[in-house]
Amino acid sequence: MSKTNGTDTGARTDVPADEREQERVNTAAGDRLSTAPREETIEAGAGVPAMGVIGWIRWFWRQLTSMRVALILLFLLSLGAIPGSLIPQTSVDDFKVQEFKDQHTTLTPIYEKLQLFDVYSSVWFSAIYILLFVSLIGCIVPRTGQFVGQLRSRPPGAPKRLTRLPAYTTWRTEAEPEAVREAALGVLGKRRFRAHTVGDAVAAEKGYLREAGNLVFHIALIVMLVAFAAGQLFKSEGGKLVVEGGGFANTLTQYDDFKSGSLYDPDTMAPFHFSLDDFVGTYEESGPQRGTPRTFEARVTYTEGVEGPERKGVIRVNEPLVVDGTKVYLIAHGYAPVVTVRDGRGKVVSRSSVPLLPIDNNITSTGAIKVMDGYRDKKGTKTQLGFKAFFVPTFAGEGKGQMFSQFPGAEYPVLALSAYTGSLGVDSGLPQNVYQLDTSKMKEFKNEDGELLKKMLRPGEKLELPDGAGSITFDAVEEWASFQISQQPGNGWALGGSIAAIAGLAASLFIQRRRVWVRAVRGPDGVTVVEMAGLGRSESAKLPEELGDLAAALITTAPVAPASPAASAVPAASAAEQKPDTPASAEDGRGAPDDATNEAGTRPVHPAEAPSEGAEK
Numbered sequence: 326m327s328k329t330n331g332t333d334t335g336a337r338t339d340v341p342a343d344e345r346e347q348e349r350v351n352t353a354a355g356d357r358l359s360t361a362p363r364e365e366t367i368e369a370g371a372g373v374p375a376m377g378v379i380g381w382i383r384w385f386w387r388q389l390t391s392m393r394v395a396l397i398l399l400f401l402l403s404l405g406a407i408p409g410s411l412i413p414q415t416s417v418d419d420f421k422v423q424e425f426k427d428q429h430t431t432l433t434p435i436y437e438k439l440q441l442f443d444v445y446s447s448v449w450f451s452a453i454y455i456l457l458f459v460s461l462i463g464c465i466v467p468r469t470g471q472f473v474g475q476l477r478s479r480p481p482g483a484p485k486r487l488t489r490l491p492a493y494t495t496w497r498t499e500a501e502p503e504a505v506r507e508a509a510l511g512v513l514g515k516r517r518f519r520a521h522t523v524g525d526a527v528a529a530e531k532g533y534l535r536e537a538g539n540l541v542f543h544i545a546l547i548v549m550l551v552a553f554a555a556g557q558l559f560k561s562e563g564g565k566l567v568v569e570g571g572g573f574a575n576t577l578t579q580y581d582d583f584k585s586g587s588l589y590d591p592d593t594m595a596p597f598h599f600s601l602d603d604f605v606g607t608y609e610e611s612g613p614q615r616g617t618p619r620t621f622e623a624r625v626t627y628t629e630g631v632e633g634p635e636r637k638g639v640i641r642v643n644e645p646l647v648v649d650g651t652k653v654y655l656i657a658h659g660y661a662p663v664v665t666v667r668d669g670r671g672k673v674v675s676r677s678s679v680p681l682l683p684i685d686n687n688i689t690s691t692g693a694i695k696v697m698d699g700y701r702d703k704k705g706t707k708t709q710l711g712f713k714a715f716f717v718p719t720f721a722g723e724g725k726g727q728m729f730s731q732f733p734g735a736e737y738p739v740l741a742l743s744a745y746t747g748s749l750g751v752d753s754g755l756p757q758n759v760y761q762l763d764t765s766k767m768k769e770f771k772n773e774d775g776e777l778l779k780k781m782l783r784p785g786e787k788l789e790l791p792d793g794a795g796s797i798t799f800d801a802v803e804e805w806a807s808f809q810i811s812q813q814p815g816n817g818w819a820l821g822g823s824i825a826a827i828a829g830l831a832a833s834l835f836i837q838r839r840r841v842w843v844r845a846v847r848g849p850d851g852v853t854v855v856e857m858a859g860l861g862r863s864e865s866a867k868l869p870e871e872l873g874d875l876a877a878a879l880i881t882t883a884p885v886a887p888a889s890p891a892a893s894a895v896p897a898a899s900a901a902e903q904k905p906d907t908p909a910s911a912e913d914g915r916g917a918p919d920d921a922t923n924e925a926g927t928r929p930v931h932p933a934e935a936p937s938e939g940a941e942k
Contacts, residue, residue: 389456390463398457405453409444412436416443416584445557458550465543472536480519483526483842487858492869494876495856498883502853505845508882512875518841526844532862538832541825548822556815561585561594568661568678568805572600575651575810595649595812599627599638604658604804608733616687616733623655623806640808650812657807659683659690662716662740663800666696669793674699680805681716682760687730690716693762694742694797695749702746703793709749711762712797715741720781728781740799742788743779744770770794838862841875845883852886855879 376384388394413421422442426433440447487493498505506527513520513529520529563583565573573579575597585591607620623640629648638646645652661678668674674696681690696710719732720739728741747767751757770778770790780788787798839861848854857879859872 386463389460390467391460392464395457395460395464398453398460401453402450402457405444405450408441409450412441412444414442414444416445419582454550454554458547461543461547461550465540465547468536468543469540472533472540475536476533479521480528480530480840482523482528483844483858487842487844487856490858490860492859492872493857494872495854496876496880497848497852497854497886499886500853500883502845502847505853505855505879505883506843509843509845509879512878512882513841513843516875525846526842529841529843530839531841532836532838534832535836535838535862536833538829538836541829542833543829545822545826545829549819549826552815552818552822554815556586556813556819558586558588559815560811560813561589561591562809562811562813564656564807564809566680566805566807567601568680569601569604569803570678572598573808573810574598580810595651596631597627597629597633597648597651599625599646599648599653601806602626604806606658606733606804610732610734618733621655621658623658623808650814652811654809654811655806656809657683659688659805659807660716660718660735660738661803661805662714662738663803664694664740665798665800666694666700666710666795667798668700668795669703674795676800678803678805679714681714685729686733688718688733689730690714692716692760695751695759695762697749697751700795708746709751709767710795711745711747711749711764711767713743713745713762718802723781735802738802739781739783741779741781742797743777744788744790744797746770746794837867839868839871841872843879853883855883 413425415422436442440449444450484490500508502525506522506525509527510520510522513527516531518529518531519533520527522528561583562585563580565579565581567573575594577583577591577594601623603624605620605622605624606618609615609617609619621642625638625640625646626635627638627646627648628635640646640653640655642655645654647653659681661680663678664676665673666675679692679694681692683690692714694712694714700708700710702708715728716738717728717730718735718738719730720728720737721731728739745762745764745767747764749757750763750766757763772778772791778788778791782788782799784799784801787796789796839859841857841859844856845853857872857876859868861868
């Protein structure tokens with residue numbers, strides 16, 4: 326190597342100029358054929374060119390629309406849904422969220438900052454959701470264009486040497502090359518191949534539904550995302566507890582609790598009404614499964630529209646009543662003792678069914694009975710009454726353990742009451758739990774021993790309040806049912822998207838895209854040489870078998886020519902008619918005998934002969 330001023334010029338002076346030029350050309354050609362990343366040479370003192378704003382935008386878009394980033398975002402979305410399933414959500418149950426906050430005072434500030442009580446409407450979850458949406462669209466649009474272009478194009482022509490393909494067979498026939506190609510077109514067409522003649526060969530391709538399934542899968546994901554977003558924005562959901570004989574009208578003021586999406590319009594509520602005629606609950610009465618629910622049915626009468634006709638219906642668990650796109654679900658039930666409260670003069674102050682909340686599977690229930698208006702004490706002063714209530718539908722009896730129900734059916738109902746008088750606190754303007762009694766501003770009624778007045782009552786029995794303050798009578802037992810009335814417009818689209826996603830994924834996994842070529846040329850001895858070869862886009866054990874079936878079908882039109890001394894140097898009969906233990910020689914196009922074809926009509930090849938990545942092009 327010669328040097329000038331201490332710098333290596335890289336020029337070779339001991340080689341003629343024409344050889345140096347040829348070496349430069351060979352090096353450049355090798356660089357063009359190489360699949361390795363091209364190394365850019367940066368001269369000394371030269372800086373890396375800046376990408377600029379447009380360059381960075383393009384780089385970010387390419388990264389966002391790559392399949393790798395889409396999978397990462399999908400994984401992050403699934404991870405983000407985990408805390409929404411484990412931590413109580415404000416959009417689902419405010420009481421559970423408040424209970425969680427009261428029990429976890431240390432974690433509550435952290436969860437609130439991370440928006441873990443409102444996961445699905447949080448900033449970070451929405452960001453992942455939107456980025457995934459954009460990423461899927463960016464993946465689908467260019468691939469759809471490419472797929473349409475593939476559908477409009479024709480299969481490529483046959484490679485020069487079909488022997489290099491992973492599935493190959495050949496035989497000689499006395500049929501004319503044109504007749505063989507025509508027969509090949511017919512055979513491939515019957516097998517739903519897209520086929521056409523290119524030169525001396527027939528090119529065919531099959532399995533386009535693989536890419537179609539892939540596109541359907543991604544489009545279905547977008548449909549599911551849109552449906553989920555629409556369901557969250559336009560949904561409405563509320564609860565209503567109805568006692569037997571009571572009813573509900575679908576207006577905002579009738580709900581016990583109500584939640585809706587940010588874009589929901591209350592004016593779009595479907596006008597309907599229903600009343601609970603009867604609730605039927607049956608349970609297993611004997612054996613190890615005693616007390617197990619068997620039947621839960623809410624028998625209702627409903628009207629659709631403002632002046633629609635009355636209709637009968639039955640609401641069961643997971644079998645909602647559907648009225649004008651709104652679904653009414655049965656979610657819970659319990660008992661409501663019917664009680665009558667009288668003042669000291671015997672005047673009926675209140676008579677109502679009081680729903681109580683179950684606390685176990687046998688429907689042991691607790692609650693409160695509140696008399697807010699109409700009651701006066703023995704002096705004629707207006708005041709309020711309150712009773713803590715404890716109800717068991719099947720009482721085991723005194724002296725047989727604690728007062729808990731032994732069976733969920735109302736076989737031996739007992740109502741235990743304790744009485745208070747004073748202010749219930751309902752006039753303060755603050756919300757109050759109807760199932761709890763605030764006794765902070767109330768006084769206990771005392772019995773003869775100076776203790777809290779309490780008594781267990783059977784239906785028909787009453788509790789007399791001391792000093793002529795009145796009485797409360799346990800009249801009967803009714804049942805109540807709790808309903809969830811929901812309207813979610815995106816459910817149908819989400820279901821359709823899920824089904825389409827499964828179908829598209831199945832198509833992309835089980836459909837194999839492959840190409841088949843059939844070449845028919847006249848050999849030196851005038852006998853037609855037929856070559857068949859197949860190439861799959863992915864590894865598939867069915868490709869050789871399919872090629873063998875195609876060869877067997879084509880042989881009926883182009884039968885194997887009888888062997889002759891002049892044909893000793895040309896390919897032998899197809900292995901589709903040979904046994905594995907009777908090998909036949911074949912010409913590989915390079916003057917050397919080819920490997921024996923097997924019974925399926927394919928030629929096994931050494932891995933070194935496997936086609937390169939661009940062989941099918």
